[in-house]
Amino acid sequence: MDEQLIVCGEPYRIRRLLGHGKGGYSYLAETEGQLVVIKQIHHEPCDYYAFGNKIEAERLDYERLLTAGIRIPRMLAVDPEAERIVKEYIEGPTIFELIKNGASAGPWLVQVREMAAKAKAAGLNIDYFPTNFVVRDGLIWYVDYECNEYMDEWSFENWGIRYWSRTPEFEAYLRDHKPTVTIREERITAEEYIDFLKRTDLGSQYPKERFDERVARLVQTVSISLTARNDQGLLVGALFGLTDFAYWLYITDLGVDRDYTRHGIGSRLMQTAHQLAGGEKDIAVYLIANENAVPFYEKCGMKKADDVMKYNHIEWTEFTVK
DSSP states (O other): OOOOEETTTTTEEEEEEEOOSSSEEEEEEEETTEEEEEEEEEEOOOOTTOSSSSHHHHHHHHHHHHHHHHOOOOOOEEEEETTEEEEOOOOOOOOHHHTTOOOHHHHHHHHHHHHHHHHHTTTTEOOOOOGGGGTTTTTTEOOOOOOEEEOOOOOOOOTTGGGGSOOHHHHHHHHOOOOOEEEEEOOOOOOHHHHHHSSSSGGGGSSSSHHHHHHHHHHHOOSSSEEOOTTTTEEEEEEEEEEOSEEEEEEEEEEEOOOGGGSHHHHHHHHHHHHHTHHHHTTTTEOOGGGHHHHHHHHHHOOOOOOOOOOOOEEEEEEEOO
């Protein structure tokens, strides 16, 4: 993935891949301090959709949804030659994420049914799958521009509602779409790591003072830097360690995206770091664990130590990375 994309002659710095669908890849990008979404059209064959001119289809669908009164992100720029679209970034959890993590979609059903009624009145169906809806400030946004001519078979009540709770259909989707995660040794930018911290409980371990400056130093100088990425390239796990590659390894940071916990990612990161440092026959592993993480590290075979000394005059002012 390029570190920047050009749209209508303007450069945009890519922060991360958000995901991809039938019609393109969506990236979180930044320009002049503003976060936006860039959709790069692609032409993957699809048996059940015929897109034609995809850029024009996106533009037309955007106008149809606006006219219908559907709450959608603003389209900010269109580059037909590069086949790229820039649109407003709506930050927040998707309905899919909320349901997956045990929340009820009940508070949002009134709003999605209002959208469905507006779409039907305009002769349209939108894609009611819950990954396409983001919650921000108490409102749901339809963040895709895809819409089709209305067919009762694909309405919210006849199709979409099946995925707006932990139904058998939702559970089957989870089983069929287990995350594929790749572990590799690589350096990452401070920006990507800070973005990752927002999706974990790891961020509260850092002192607030000179946070950005010190994280930048961390990612550049740590001995071992491991990432776990899903098949869209999103950073869903990270481990940093200090080692002499002879006797010891100290794990400074280990975190996993909240949506990817309980998939064995943390254990895989620990095992990989141990091997990179020299293997369990030569390398002793140390770390500082918070109370909630102790059971995980015990499952990894670690034990509490009584012989660790420290010298620490740092004021650890905990805060939440936002």
